[in-house]
Structure formats: structure tokens, C-alpha cells
Amino acid sequence: MVRERHHRFEGQVLVLMAITMVVMLGFTAMAVDVGHLLGARRTAQNAADAAALAGARLLMAGRSDPEIQAAVADYANRNLTDSVRITASDVRIDRTAKTVRVELTTDVERFFLGAVYTGDWLASAQAVAKVGAEPGDYALLALDEDNPTAINLIGNVDIHVVGGGAMSNGGMRCVGNGSLHADSTVDAHLVPGFSQTGNCQFQGAQGRNGGMPVVEDPLRNMPAPPRPTVPAQVNPAVVNPPYPCDNQAPWVFSPGRYRQNVTCSGNDNLTFQAGTYRFERAVSYSGNGTVTLNSGFYQFDSGFSVSGNATVVLHPGTYVFRGGAFSITGNASVRLLSGQYNFFFINSSFLNTGNLQFSGTSPGQISFYMQNSDFATTGNSDTTLFPGIYYFDGGTFRLIGNQTIVGQDVLFYLANGARMDVVGNTSYRLAGSTTPLYPGMQPGLTIFQERGNTSTFRMVGNSGAFIQGIVYLPDAPLELSGNASGTWAEGQLIVDQLRNNGNTDAEVRYRQYVNIDLPAVWLIE
CATH class of the missing domain: 2.160.20 (Pectate Lyase C-like)
Structure with missing residues (x-):
């Protein structure tokens, strides 16, 4: 009797051990496959994020929808993992909202799960990047795009931008013993963007940066003053x-x-x-x-x-x-x-x-x-x-x-x-x-040269020259000459180009009248 009970207990233990091992192996297999799925999802999300940001930068640059879709797909497929493939149909552009949405799905390899599950095993991700702007603190903005000498300093020129920075949509060039230094950043669109000959230098207390995005004319939508109507001739008695x-x-x-x-x-x-x-x-x-x-x-x-x-x-x-x-x-x-x-x-x-x-x-x-x-x-x-x-x-x-x-x-x-x-x-x-x-x-506007007028605007300065407000020359160079010293301007200089030739040692003090926005992209989903 006692011996029979022992034999029955031994058989039950073997069955329980077998069941437990199967369950443990199942959980182990599930853990491996689920962990791999989570990793694939992270990879897919990184791919979607990077592709959406790349597309938003192209949208910011004014590229067409087909160009953006093709470029994003090419970017992703060349730079991301082989397990993630993006096609043009995965990229959606909303020009009204200024967003680029990327959606993707990728098959995930199964290690053990395939033995018991033959359905879809997929990782999905989506990302939305938006084109926007962030405020800048430029006291000097040269609008001429892709011109390596949009800011051109020759001679013994020393310009100090106090409380703000300087930006060129092209580049900056300096010849002689001059300098342009700013309390904020000195930026240029071109790469490297800065040409220095002699003892010249461009310095920003918060950095000097080439390859910056083009900054749009902040006053592009401001109307010109209405042209007065000349009265008709009068003929009284x-x-x-x-x-x-x-x-x-x-x-x-x-x-x-x-x-x-x-x-x-x-x-x-x-x-x-x-x-x-x-x-x-x-x-x-x-x-x-x-x-x-x-x-x-x-x-x-x-x-x-x-x-x-x-x-x-x-x-x-x-x-x-x-x-x-x-x-x-x-x-x-x-x-x-x-x-x-x-x-x-x-x-x-x-x-x-x-x-x-x-x-x-x-x-x-x-x-x-x-x-x-x-x-x-x-x-x-x-x-x-x-x-x-x-x-x-x-x-x-x-x-x-x-x-x-x-x-x-x-x-x-x-x-x-x-x-x-x-x-x-x-x-x-x-x-x-x-x-x-x-x-x-725009409040603070002091000088406005009409759009389309490319004539050089020349200002000869001396120690008593001072302009407060906005100098706006959207299509014309501003040429400073003379022996200006001290604070020459307080406000914002928004010009096509800046040229300086002389013995200038002057300050341009930043005072914001108009927002100068820096193009930027960021993820919103």
C-alpha cells in the first residue's frame, strides 16, 4: 500500500515538471520575441522621427511635395536600418499646417513565437515634424542670399553689435584690420561663411555659426507708404x-x-x-x-x-x-x-x-x-x-x-x-x-528705401552720427564710410548688403522693433 502511493506521487511530479518546463519555455520564447518587437518599434520610431525632421527641413527650403517625398524615402533607406523601408506614400505633407507626417510599418523577425503563432508580427511608428520659427536677436541682417560678401568690411573697421547678433543670408568677408563682434551670435547661411584676410575677425560671444538657415525678410509684408496725390493747379481770381x-x-x-x-x-x-x-x-x-x-x-x-x-x-x-x-x-x-x-x-x-x-x-x-x-x-x-x-x-x-x-x-x-x-x-x-x-x-521705421531700388544707400558718419529705429533697405546695399565712432545706430539694420570702408569704430545697439524669426523644425508627435 505504502509503496503504491510512492509510485503514484513520483508519476505526478514528473507530469508537473514537464508542464512547468513547457510553460517556462513558452514565457522565455515570448520574452525574447516581445523584447525583439519592442526594440524594432524603437528603431522604427527613430526612423520615423529622423525622416519627418528631414522632410520638414526640405519643406522649409521650399521644395515641392514630390521632391520632399522622394528625398525623405531616399534619406531613410540610405541611412536607416535595412529592416525599415520608407516609400513616398509613407510621407504626407500639409502645407497649410506646415507639417510633414511619416508613417511606417516593418515586419519583425520571430525566434520562437512562429512555432505557435503564424499571424502578423509588426512594429509601427509615426512622427510629425513642424516648420516654425524661433525668435532671434539680430541687430544686423543682410538679406542677400548666397552672396559670400553680403557683409563686406574693408579697412580699419571695428563694428560692435551690443546686446544682439548679426546674420548674413550669404557670407561675411573682412580685409584689413577690422572686426565685427557681437554680444550674441555671428551667423551666416553659407558654409563656412566667413572669409578673413589680414587681422580681420568675426566673433560672437555666444558663437559663430555657418550653415544657418536663410532668415526671411521680417518686413516683407509691410506696405510702402501711399504715394501722395499732387493737387491740381489752382486758378483763383x-x-x-x-x-x-x-x-x-x-x-x-x-x-x-x-x-x-x-x-x-x-x-x-x-x-x-x-x-x-x-x-x-x-x-x-x-x-x-x-x-x-x-x-x-x-x-x-x-x-x-x-x-x-x-x-x-x-x-x-x-x-x-x-x-x-x-x-x-x-x-x-x-x-x-x-x-x-x-x-x-x-x-x-x-x-x-x-x-x-x-x-x-x-x-x-x-x-x-x-x-x-x-x-x-x-x-x-x-x-x-x-x-x-x-x-x-x-x-x-x-x-x-x-x-x-x-x-x-x-x-x-x-x-x-x-x-x-x-x-x-x-x-x-x-x-x-x-x-x-x-x-x-512698422513702428520705429526711420529709413525705408523702396523695394526694387538697388541704388547704394551711402551714409557718411562722424562722431555725431546716430540713427534710432529701423533702417530698411530690402534690395539695396548700405555703405558706411567716414570716421564714425561711438554709438552709430540703436535698433535694427535690415539691408540687402552691408559695406564698410573707412576708419569706422562704431557700435550698433540692438533694440527690438520687429521680430526677426529664425526658421526651425521640431517634432510635435
Whole structure:
């Protein structure tokens, strides 16, 4: 009896051991195959991530959908494991969302599982990469793509970008003893991107980088200021001589059309009553009195000159100069009051050696339209420009002499070949308006040369030169020359190219007015 029980127990143990071994072998096989599956999934996910990022970079570069799909598949199949194959159909591009999606599935080798399972054993993965942007801190941006000398420094040039960086969509070149160094990064699109001859150097406190993606023009969608409409010629009733200045004072003019010269001299005041005027011949005043033009419409066909110690008071209105010049010489001064002013110079000029004054005027209330006309300040007297828009449709903005020109809340728009000339020891301090002067204007815009105008914009600097705001030359080089020193600009220089030739030792201080975004790609799934 006892012996029979022992034999029965021994048989049961053998059966249990056999079952346990089968189960253990099954779990071991499952662990091997499942572990291999998880590893394959990791490989597939890495492949999908890398392929999606590669596709997003091509999307950022403006490639077509078929080009992106083919390139991503080729990239993946050349650089990833043989067990993962990507075809063009696995790549989906959404140009609206600026995303590239990659989906893939790969067969996974089975070691033990095949003995008991013959179905699909697959690893799947998907990844989505997005094209976007991250903010940059560039005080200097040269837009000219693939030009190795988009930033070109020659001579004893030392430019320090304070608080920001510099970027060239091409490259940077330096010859001589110059340098460009920035508190942030110095970047270029080309590789290596930097050419240095002599003792020149490009340095960024946070790095110097070639091969950076092209930075788009941050102001590409900003409209140009609207071109002013020149008023039609006026023909009020004719006023026949003798004119008031032909007689003794008081000199008071009534509205009308004056067909002979108007010449006034002496110390008496001269007044033009409110209304519409047309002067077909020259108008001049020389003396120490006050010349008052009350509100109205004034058309000068042969110029208007004031000299001596006179004060010219212009009330709000429209002032049109067709030929001749509006000339303020000697110690004369011009004063504007509060209200809307529109100045039109057609084949004419504004010549000032005196003083410009204004009170209660806002920048949006004053506009100058210069059609093939010059705006010139000369002499040794300092000048404060009126705030507002200076629209040059041809012609030149001239700064001549040994004076200091100050312009606060100003915008200079240069169209049709217009240019800026600085001659002599003139110092200029120009600041853009932080309040838009026309719809769509970027606040802080100081100088805007029209798109398509490739004429070199030359600025001669000295120790007193300073521009605050944005200098925007989308298709033109900015050429700096002279002996500029100290802080030359505070804001952002967005130009096609930058050239410098001279003994410049100047700072460009970064102050953000417009976002300059750096193209970037990242995974979102």
C-alpha cells in the first residue's frame, strides 16, 4: 500500500515538471520575441522621427511635395536600418499646417513565437515634424542670399553689435584690420561663411555659426507708404498790381492769383489771409518782421524765399511748390502750429540755412512729398526737422555743412532713385516714430528705401552720427564710410548688403522693433 502511493506521487511530479518546463519555455520564447518587437518599434520610431525632421527641413527650403517625398524615402533607406523601408506614400505633407507626417510599418523577425503563432508580427511608428520659427536677436541682417560678401568690411573697421547678433543670408568677408563682434551670435547661411584676410575677425560671444538657415525678410509684408496725390493747379481770381508790398505797411494779402513778382523788404510784418493762392512769379521777403500764412492752399510756381531775421509762421494747410525753391536763409526761421500740413515740391527744392520750429504738432499731421526735388539743410546752424513723413520720389535729402540735424518721429521713404547725401562735418540724429505714420507701417521705421531700388544707400558718419529705429533697405546695399565712432545706430539694420570702408569704430545697439524669426523644425508627435 505504502509503496503504491510512492509510485503514484513520483508519476505526478514528473507530469508537473514537464508542464512547468513547457510553460517556462513558452514565457522565455515570448520574452525574447516581445523584447525583439519592442526594440524594432524603437528603431522604427527613430526612423520615423529622423525622416519627418528631414522632410520638414526640405519643406522649409521650399521644395515641392514630390521632391520632399522622394528625398525623405531616399534619406531613410540610405541611412536607416535595412529592416525599415520608407516609400513616398509613407510621407504626407500639409502645407497649410506646415507639417510633414511619416508613417511606417516593418515586419519583425520571430525566434520562437512562429512555432505557435503564424499571424502578423509588426512594429509601427509615426512622427510629425513642424516648420516654425524661433525668435532671434539680430541687430544686423543682410538679406542677400548666397552672396559670400553680403557683409563686406574693408579697412580699419571695428563694428560692435551690443546686446544682439548679426546674420548674413550669404557670407561675411573682412580685409584689413577690422572686426565685427557681437554680444550674441555671428551667423551666416553659407558654409563656412566667413572669409578673413589680414587681422580681420568675426566673433560672437555666444558663437559663430555657418550653415544657418536663410532668415526671411521680417518686413516683407509691410506696405510702402501711399504715394501722395499732387493737387491740381489752382486758378483763383487774378489780383492786379499794385500789391500790398508796393505800398506802405501794413502788408496784408488777400486770396487770389498773383501774376507778377511779390517783393517785400523791411521790418514790417507780412500777412496772407486765409484762402487759396497762386503765385506765378517769385515771392520774397527780406527783413526782421513776421511773415504769417494763414490756413489755406498756397501754390508757388517760381519759389518763395525768406531771409534776414524774419519768422515765418505757417498755419495748417496745403503748400505746393512747382519750380523754384522754398528758401529760408540767414537767421530766418519757420514755425508750424498744431494741425494738418501737406507740403508738395514738384521739380523744386526746400533749402534751409535757418531754424525750423514747431509746437503742438504730431508726426502724423505733417507730410513732405518731394518729386524730383531736393530737401537740403546747409550752413553752420543746427536744424530740428519737422516730425512726419518725407516721401522722396526722386531727388536727394542733403545734409551739408558743419551743423547738427535732429529729426524725432521722422520717416524717410526713398523712391525712384532718391538718395541721401551727407557732406562735410554734418552730424545727424534721426529717430523713427513709434506711432505708425501710415496704415501698416512698422513702428520705429526711420529709413525705408523702396523695394526694387538697388541704388547704394551711402551714409557718411562722424562722431555725431546716430540713427534710432529701423533702417530698411530690402534690395539695396548700405555703405558706411567716414570716421564714425561711438554709438552709430540703436535698433535694427535690415539691408540687402552691408559695406564698410573707412576708419569706422562704431557700435550698433540692438533694440527690438520687429521680430526677426529664425526658421526651425521640431517634432510635435
